[in-house]
Amino acid sequence: MADSKGKVYLIGAGPGAADLITVRGARILAQADAVLHDALVTADMLALCPQAELIPVGKRSGQRSTAQALINQLLVDAAGRHRLVVRLKGGDPMLFGRADEELRALEDAGIAYEIIPGITAALAAAASARRPLTRRGVARSVALFTSATAPGEPDIVTLPHCDTLVQYMGGREAMVTARKLLERGQSPDTPVVVVENCSLADEHVFQLRLAELETGLAACSGPVLVLIGEALAAR
Amino acid sequence: MADSKGKVYLIGAGPGAADLITVRGARILAQADAVLHDALVTADMLALCPQAELIPVGKRSGQRSTAQALINQLLVDAAGRHRLVVRLKGGDPMLFGRADEELRALEDAGIAYEIIPGITAALAAAASARRPLTRRGVARSVALFTSATAPGEPDIVTLPHCDTLVQYMGGREAMVTARKLLERGQSPDTPVVVVENCSLADEHVFQLRLAELETGLAACSGPVLVLIGEALAAR
Numbered sequence: 485m486a487d488s489k490g491k492v493y494l495i496g497a498g499p500g501a502a503d504l505i506t507v508r509g510a511r512i513l514a515q516a517d518a519v520l521h522d523a524l525v526t527a528d529m530l531a532l533c534p535q536a537e538l539i540p541v542g543k544r545s546g547q548r549s550t551a552q553a554l555i556n557q558l559l560v561d562a563a564g565r566h567r568l569v570v571r572l573k574g575g576d577p578m579l580f581g582r583a584d585e586e587l588r589a590l591e592d593a594g595i596a597y598e599i600i601p602g603i604t605a606a607l608a609a610a611a612s613a614r615r616p617l618t619r620r621g622v623a624r625s626v627a628l629f630t631s632a633t634a635p636g637e638p639d640i641v642t643l644p645h646c647d648t649l650v651q652y653m654g655g656r657e658a659m660v661t662a663r664k665l666l667e668r669g670q671s672p673d674t675p676v677v678v679v680e681n682c683s684l685a686d687e688h689v690f691q692l693r694l695a696e697l698e699t700g701l702a703a704c705s706g707p708v709l710v711l712i713g714e715a716l717a718a719r
Numbered sequence: 720m721a722d723s724k725g726k727v728y729l730i731g732a733g734p735g736a737a738d739l740i741t742v743r744g745a746r747i748l749a750q751a752d753a754v755l756h757d758a759l760v761t762a763d764m765l766a767l768c769p770q771a772e773l774i775p776v777g778k779r780s781g782q783r784s785t786a787q788a789l790i791n792q793l794l795v796d797a798a799g800r801h802r803l804v805v806r807l808k809g810g811d812p813m814l815f816g817r818a819d820e821e822l823r824a825l826e827d828a829g830i831a832y833e834i835i836p837g838i839t840a841a842l843a844a845a846a847s848a849r850r851p852l853t854r855r856g857v858a859r860s861v862a863l864f865t866s867a868t869a870p871g872e873p874d875i876v877t878l879p880h881c882d883t884l885v886q887y888m889g890g891r892e893a894m895v896t897a898r899k900l901l902e903r904g905q906s907p908d909t910p911v912v913v914v915e916n917c918s919l920a921d922e923h924v925f926q927l928r929l930a931e932l933e934t935g936l937a938a939c940s941g942p943v944l945v946l947i948g949e950a951l952a953a954r
Contacts, residue, residue, distance in 0.1 A: 503743040510742050578845035584854045588954050599846035601838045610813035611834035619819045625879045629860035644860040645880035719823050
């Protein structure tokens with residue numbers, strides 16, 4: 485069994501659009517024997533690996549997410565059966581991707597792996613909105629953060645302190661962020677950008693003020709990213 | 720003249736390796752009539768656009784960086800002469816890329832543009848080091864920051880507050896960061912990863928403790944990225 489172990493590539497799929505994966509990621513995908521993918525990975529992206537056995541491990545309608553321990557096991561099992569296995573994750577694998585748990589499982593099983601980074605949503609959203617995350621003399625620090633990452637985990641206690649804030653998996657949690665920022669003295673006129681379905685055909689970009697965030701979010705139904713800070717001001 | 724104006728693509732080249740650009744970025748590069756590129760963009764990357772007129776606008780040995788106002792002008796001029804112009808920037812254009820100034824110049828000149836994001840060094844460094852930037856129950860916020868961004872600007876006054884800190888253009892400035900973090904009560908055992916020449920053939924990854932950062936940086940001569948936080952602990 486040890487001799488037949490394949491190699492695993494953790495690949496960042498990027499924000500959604502099939503051509504926002506890296507050249508390296510696309511090349512490896514096209515050679516993969518099996519691909520374990522999140523629900524966020526689009527059909528267009530999976531068209532890059534028509535030869536591969538597809539193993540969906542993300543949340544699907546009416547079902548809970550595949551538990552992380554099961555994903556780890558599926559990954560190790562796939563590497564036992566195949567030469568080249570891809571673990572394809574939305575965004576970047578090392579940011580909000582629970583990579584640590586999957587890498588640990590691979591290491592414990594003695595399976596070789598490599599990580600190929602992906603475009604994280606904050607950067608794709610800034611490109612879509614045409615608003616930079618940093619600006620000379622205005623903003624030189626950017627926080628990428630989430631609120632609770634798992635059911636049962638306590639809500640975030642203190643917000644990050646950075647010139648620009650980018651909240652992943654924003655939605656309802658971003659309303660709490662807005663309230664806390666206003667309490668901490670941030671101006672209600674602080675520019676906010678909300679990007680829904682980033683980089684996809686049904687992408688929407690909303691330009692708001694901090695005080696309007698709650699109303700703005702009510703219009704969104706897809707996954708949203710919330711960007712807050714003076715760097716995002718209209719030119 | 721107005722009718723002959725071309726379109727400009729601001730493209731993120733990513734951390735350095737030629738195949739860590741996006742598929743979309745590589746496709747546009749291969750069609751470009753002219754490419755204005757930073758000094759950080761490698762010869763391997765420029766081999767993706769052998770047809771294009773190359774206009775270097777980065778810092779070169781013995782010379783100061785091309786002033787931003789001149790870059791803006793060169794960009795506008797190139798769009799007057801060519802159908803498809805690429806502004807190729809190391810990393811991602813919207814993060815520490817002074818995109819705001821270039822976009823403003825294009826808008827003032829009535830030139831159409833599009834932005835294609837790139838892999839930022841923090842993510843490529845995490846992939847190389849095999850250490851995630853976030854970890855469930857340990858780290859859910861990441862600060863990407865720089866110290867002074869231009870000669871004459873005051874040094875950063877307060878460090879960002881996030882679980883994981885990533886200092887761009889680290890070098891000497893990261894030693895100041897380390898001192899400030901120790902003063903603010905951060906453990907001297909906090910894991911630190913230093914990545915030099917990220918994603919290139921001469922890449923080096925150093926795993927240190929916060930207390931060792933100063934000694935560790937002395938060994939680096941190329942561009943370094945400094946990552947600090949418990950998420951980076953060895954597995």
